[in-house]
Amino acid sequence: xxxxxxxxxxxxxxxxxxxxxxxxxxxxxxxxxxxxxxxxxxxxxxxxxxxxxxxxxxxxxxxxxxxxxxxxxxxxxxxxxxxxxxxxxxxxxxxx
Numbered sequence: 001x002x003x004x005x006x007x008x009x010x011x012x013x014x015x016x017x018x019x020x021x022x023x024x025x026x027x028x029x030x031x032x033x034x035x036x037x038x039x040x041x042x043x044x045x046x047x048x049x050x051x052x053x054x055x056x057x058x059x060x061x062x063x064x065x066x067x068x069x070x071x072x073x074x075x076x077x078x079x080x081x082x083x084x085x086x087x088x089x090x091x092x093x094x095x096x
Contacts, residue, residue: 001074001082001096002032004067008055008094009034029080036092049084049094071096
């Protein structure tokens with residue numbers, strides 16, 4: 001899941017998006033956040049983030065059609081969760 005999240009972040013950066021990865025530990029769990037400062041991909045539909053092949057359509061030329069789906073499945077299989085949300089400034093956060 002971590003590898004896939006890093007790959008998504010890399011491809012967003014290559015597509016011209018400013019990305020940042022944060023790791024937090026507390027309350028017996030680790031949280032990994034991929035933050036995208038401003039999503040210039042205007043057609044990004046937040047509820048569809050974890051659908052199979054959705055990111056592959058947005059990030060054409062990448063092999064990450066199943067990356068977000070894999071992140072969510074692995075997180076949930078280990079008792080965690082993966083969510084995507086908008087930041088108040090219009091950016092995006094994918095949190096595992």
